[in-house]
Amino acid sequence: MNKKGFIFDLDGVIVDTAKYHFLAWQQLAKSLDINFTEEENEQLKGVSRVRSLEKILAWGNKTISQDLFDKLMGDKNEEYLSYIAEMDESEILPDVPRVLKLLEALDQPISLGSASKNARTILERVNLKSSFNAIVDGNDVSKAKPDPEVFLIAADQINIKPEDCIVFEDSVAGVTAANTAHMISIGIGSKDVLGHANYVFNDFTEISDDFIKSLINN
Numbered sequence: 001m002n003k004k005g006f007i008f009d010l011d012g013v014i015v016d017t018a019k020y021h022f023l024a025w026q027q028l029a030k031s032l033d034i035n036f037t038e039e040e041n042e043q044l045k046g047v048s049r050v051r052s053l054e055k056i057l058a059w060g061n062k063t064i065s066q067d068l069f070d071k072l073m074g075d076k077n078e079e080y081l082s083y084i085a086e087m088d089e090s091e092i093l094p095d096v097p098r099v100l101k102l103l104e105a106l107d108q109p110i111s112l113g114s115a116s117k118n119a120r121t122i123l124e125r126v127n128l129k130s131s132f133n134a135i136v137d138g139n140d141v142s143k144a145k146p147d148p149e150v151f152l153i154a155a156d157q158i159n160i161k162p163e164d165c166i167v168f169e170d171s172v173a174g175v176t177a178a179n180t181a182h183m184i185s186i187g188i189g190s191k192d193v194l195g196h197a198n199y200v201f202n203d204f205t206e207i208s209d210d211f212i213k214s215l216i217n218n
């Protein structure tokens, strides 16, 4: 059987952590008297931690010292981790385990390609770490999505050429990164937002076993 590389983003693809990022950013914004909305939180999907804080400060018209910036980044992450600590397998998004098990049964290499520096902690919480042949996250890259670096390293670590890789992504920047890497991009979310992906599904319940097999055989 052909071998393809299957690369999964984490936040918004495997688990819905956007709600925890929102709570933590909201608390930070409140401490700075900035009103931070769920619509703004949507725009932070796939965006690195540093860039997220820069955006929140810009929306709130605030300038702060580098020292305070660094402190707030640490505080936000501590708050975020307090929510992560409560996560378990029940938070894995529907049908993600089915697709992972199918890929494993078909002997297809699987990588994680996430912007998060907390990716390993989250995978441990939801008991999925052993499902991945390689894990590449925010600690391993110097350039954030939409730069393709994270996916190129993820492909390299499973010894699959970029053009033989398939990426599951929920963010605009992540789909762009996959396209730039010449990988097949599969958007998880709305067609209105992820129209630049090769395929778009609302979630994994819409992704059939036959579709996965067709990706492998093409």
Ligand code: BG6
Residues within 6 Å of the ligand: 010, 011, 012, 021, 044, 045, 046, 047, 048, 049, 052, 077, 114, 115, 116, 117, 118, 119, 138
């Ligand atoms: C991405 C999330 O996966 O990781 C972003 O979509 C987040 O919202 C980014 O800012 C960085 O995550 P972390 O866990 O390193 O703060």
Ligand code: MG
Residues within 6 Å of the ligand: 009, 010, 011, 012, 013, 045, 046, 169, 170, 171, 174
């Ligand atoms: Mg994501």
